[in-house]
Amino acid sequence: QTPTPQWRPVYHFTPAKNWTNDPNGLIYLDGEYHLYYQHNPFENKWGHMSWGHATSKDLVNWKHLPVAIPEIEKKDTTTWIFSGCAVLDTKNTSGFGQNGKAPLVAVYTADQPKQQLETQFVAYSNDGGASFAQYAGNPVVNIQKKDFRDPSVVWMEDQQQWIMTVAVPHEHKLQFYASKNLRDWTLKGEFGNQGDIRKIWECPSMTPLFVDGDPAKKKWLLMISSGNQDGATGMQYFTGDFDGKTFTNDRPANYQLFVDYGRTYYAAIPYNNLPDGRQMMLGWLMPFETPTYPWRGQMSIPRDLALKSGTDGVLLYQQPAATLDKILAALPAAKKLVMQQTDIRSKEMQLNKGGKFDANTNWADLIFVPGTAKEFGLKLVQNKDTKSEAILGYNPATNELYVATVKDGQSAVTTDKLTVKPVNGKIRLQVLLDKSSLEVFVNGGEKVLTTLLFPDAKATGWAVFAKEGDVKLESLKAWN
Numbered sequence: 001q002t003p004t005p006q007w008r009p010v011y012h013f014t015p016a017k018n019w020t021n022d023p024n025g026l027i028y029l030d031g032e033y034h035l036y037y038q039h040n041p042f043e044n045k046w047g048h049m050s051w052g053h054a055t056s057k058d059l060v061n062w063k064h065l066p067v068a069i070p071e072i073e074k075k076d077t078t079t080w081i082f083s084g085c086a087v088l089d090t091k092n093t094s095g096f097g098q099n100g101k102a103p104l105v106a107v108y109t110a111d112q113p114k115q116q117l118e119t120q121f122v123a124y125s126n127d128g129g130a131s132f133a134q135y136a137g138n139p140v141v142n143i144q145k146k147d148f149r150d151p152s153v154v155w156m157e158d159q160q161q162w163i164m165t166v167a168v169p170h171e172h173k174l175q176f177y178a179s180k181n182l183r184d185w186t187l188k189g190e191f192g193n194q195g196d197i198r199k200i201w202e203c204p205s206m207t208p209l210f211v212d213g214d215p216a217k218k219k220w221l222l223m224i225s226s227g228n229q230d231g232a233t234g235m236q237y238f239t240g241d242f243d244g245k246t247f248t249n250d251r252p253a254n255y256q257l258f259v260d261y262g263r264t265y266y267a268a269i270p271y272n273n274l275p276d277g278r279q280m281m282l283g284w285l286m287p288f289e290t291p292t293y294p295w296r297g298q299m300s301i302p303r304d305l306a307l308k309s310g311t312d313g314v315l316l317y318q319q320p321a322a323t324l325d326k327i328l329a330a331l332p333a334a335k336k337l338v339m340q341q342t343d344i345r346s347k348e349m350q351l352n353k354g355g356k357f358d359a360n361t362n363w364a365d366l367i368f369v370p371g372t373a374k375e376f377g378l379k380l381v382q383n384k385d386t387k388s389e390a391i392l393g394y395n396p397a398t399n400e401l402y403v404a405t406v407k408d409g410q411s412a413v414t415t416d417k418l419t420v421k422p423v424n425g426k427i428r429l430q431v432l433l434d435k436s437s438l439e440v441f442v443n444g445g446e447k448v449l450t451t452l453l454f455p456d457a458k459a460t461g462w463a464v465f466a467k468e469g470d471v472k473l474e475s476l477k478a479w480n
């Protein structure tokens with residue numbers, strides 16, 4: 001197979017080689033972000049599921065480490081290490097700790113294909129997350145089902161107990177289990193058949209957040225990997241109250257809310273143990289269309305989570321992790337571009353003058369004030385020779401934001417879209433292009449559209465445009 005370095009992201013995580021899907025066991029420990037991930041250590045396709053491992057101090061530069069939890073081969077049983085979480089057991093409730101040091105405890109799904117069985121297993125690490133020992137009493141939860149997976153555990157301080165949320169995918173149902181010691185678990189409640197049930201439910205998570213940052217207004221964000229608004233793969237969320245047994249949805253049962261409007265953002269889970277009550281998640285950008293080599297699959301940009309109240313109730317807002325601002329700020333002036341108060345009328349305005357920016361990898365933050373233009377936005381990865389480009393366009397009449405690709409001068413094919421209205425007369429687009437992924441945060445993260453692109457490696461053009469009329473580009477900040 002031909003290597004595809006032209007599609008290897010620069011500021012997103014990919015395994016050095018071979019397959020990845022879901023992020024697992026996301027946890028911040030002693031100044032380092034740990035990323036475990038569903039990994040096939042042997043091939044560039046799904047299989048031999050194990051927890052791959054990488055760490056980073058800044059969420060951009062990752063150190064690749066040996067597989068942390070490998071598949072388990074026994075005489076009649078193969079155990080694959082499916083998705084799950086990791087918690088720091090500060091009080092050593094599990095008793096797995098050694099020498100007074102808090103153990104790191106991974107709670108994950110053991111998938112046993114021969115037995116057609118999924119149960120929940122526990123493993124622990126006393127070397128800072130490099131290696132794990134399997135708990136001898138596994139499984140810790142077994143309801144004799146073929147599909148029963150993706151545990152997510154939180155410590156509920158007020159109840160002095162751990163709560164595990166697990167999915168029963170084909171029943172569109174979650175179960176809540178409680179434990180004092182991470183070993184013995186009791187079923188406390190269930191939640192299901194609400195929101196979007198067109199696809200199976202996987203990778204649930206429960207995250208406490210303060211609405212509008214107000215400590216008096218605590219809500220739980222429940223996220224589930226299922227479908228997007230069009231019934232393709234994606235994620236949905238609910239907001240509500242949670243007492244360890246019952247999740248009370250803020251909205252009517254059939255109401256649907258989506259985390260991302262593309263077809264590639266999946267299996268995102270929150271980071272545990274972040275300082276200052278920060279909540280941040282990382283998702284998998286699932287491969288579709290063209291395969292990459294020698295790796296397959298990549299992670300999204302880490303996203304800060306917030307709940308904000310408005311006329312439509314409490315909604316999820318996502319932003320690229322604020323800690324990344326430092327990295328952008330530290331780039332040399334030659335890698336930055338700033339523009340203000342520029343009117344664009346019925347034209348395309350090249351941003352990549354002199355070709356000093358890499359048209360395949362950049363990050364831009366734009367604020368537009370719609371005028372008479374029928375459409376405005378960005379043209380990405382343009383190649384004049386092959387007549388190819390990607391268009392990120394907004395239509396003020398329909399409030400539609402779309403991504404379309406043009407190949408060989410053929411007409412634009414829309415791949416993804418969402419609807420969003422201007423806020424105070426403005427549309428803000430944070431556009432993260434990284435070789436083969438495109439993440440667009442609209443209006444400060446009110447909606448997000450993530451997609452994969454497999455553009456021409458020799459693209460040089462990068463432009464803002466207004467079609468049949470004018471738009472004001474109030475401000476543009478871009479980083480190469």
Ligand code: FRU
Pocket residue numbers: 021022038049082083084109149150202203267
């Ligand atoms: C989601 C998922 C999880 C499972 C894992 C297996 O992508 O199907 O439900 O634990 O992948 O790799």
